[in-house]
Amino acid sequence: MLNKDKNNHAPADLTEGTQTISTLSSKVDLTHIDTWVFDLDNTLYSWELDLFAQVDQKMGEFIGRQLQLPSKQAKALQKEYYRTYGTTLRGLMLKHGLDPEPFLEYVHNIDLGSVEKDRELNALLSELPGRKLVFTNGSLGHAERVTAALGIDHHFESIFDVSAAGYVPKHESEVFDDFCEHAELIPQSSVMFDDISLNLLHPHASGMTTVLVRTEIDWSAQSELTDGNDHIHHETDDLVEFLRRIEHSLSIARSAAGPECDVED
Numbered sequence: 001m002l003n004k005d006k007n008n009h010a011p012a013d014l015t016e017g018t019q020t021i022s023t024l025s026s027k028v029d030l031t032h033i034d035t036w037v038f039d040l041d042n043t044l045y046s047w048e049l050d051l052f053a054q055v056d057q058k059m060g061e062f063i064g065r066q067l068q069l070p071s072k073q074a075k076a077l078q079k080e081y082y083r084t085y086g087t088t089l090r091g092l093m094l095k096h097g098l099d100p101e102p103f104l105e106y107v108h109n110i111d112l113g114s115v116e117k118d119r120e121l122n123a124l125l126s127e128l129p130g131r132k133l134v135f136t137n138g139s140l141g142h143a144e145r146v147t148a149a150l151g152i153d154h155h156f157e158s159i160f161d162v163s164a165a166g167y168v169p170k171h172e173s174e175v176f177d178d179f180c181e182h183a184e185l186i187p188q189s190s191v192m193f194d195d196i197s198l199n200l201l202h203p204h205a206s207g208m209t210t211v212l213v214r215t216e217i218d219w220s221a222q223s224e225l226t227d228g229n230d231h232i233h234h235e236t237d238d239l240v241e242f243l244r245r246i247e248h249s250l251s252i253a254r255s256a257a258g259p260e261c262d263v264e265d
């Protein structure tokens with residue numbers, strides 16, 4: 001069951017002794033990972049914050065105004081383009097020659113008042129060894145604002161946004177290849193977190209570890225476009241709870257390796 005509180009994840013230390021049995025019972029061994037790739041929307045923050053719902057609504061408004069359509073038709077066109085072209089923006093560019101930047105500026109001008117600093121996410125990101133990157137279909141400005149509001153922006157070495165991707169959706173192989181080249185990423189020692197299953201197909205095929213962060217709303221209506229979930233290594237309803245399990249495995253591995261010693265012999 002998902003926790004309904006803002007940035008308030010299921011407690012790790014319910015009662016002494018139960019943490020190991022309940023929250024940490026399913027271990028996640030990612031000790032081979034040195035590069036951590038995160039989607040932004042509905043992944044680094046919970047879909048329950050309704051941030052992407054605002055973006056979704058603004059896309060419909062923009063289309064209605066731009067194409068002079070009633071809101072119901074605009075919304076239907078938005079969803080049709082998302083399904084057909086991978087992002088609404090891509091459909092608008094291909095079918096209507098839309099300039100992407102005014103669209104991105106409008107749809108990402110959202111109220112971040114519901115976002116609080118996520119101290120536990122911040123602490124858990126600090127514990128992950130290696131580089132952390134953001135790979136998003138949104139804009140750089142949106143990613144910077146949201147990660148800053150969450151208090152986690154300092155963790156990320158780079159943000160690969162929709163502009164860097166040439167406004168092509170990130171599930172396309174050419175964009176994923178560009179991202180890997182840009183990040184000098186080694187798939188075998190990298191993991192990618194995303195709330196959209198389709199976005200994890202190419203990462204999995206490349207040799208990356210994949211984690212699906214489940215939501216209760218299929219924003220993209222693209223879930224039927226993947227042939228099953230064989231390309232998903234792990235699934236979770238709560239990113240923080242999942243990172244807690246990773247940290248647990250990492251701490252066991254550190255203990256097994258023994259204490260670090262700088263004493264010269």
Ligand SMILES: [Mg+2]
Binds near residue numbers: 194195196
């Ligand atoms: Mg997302």
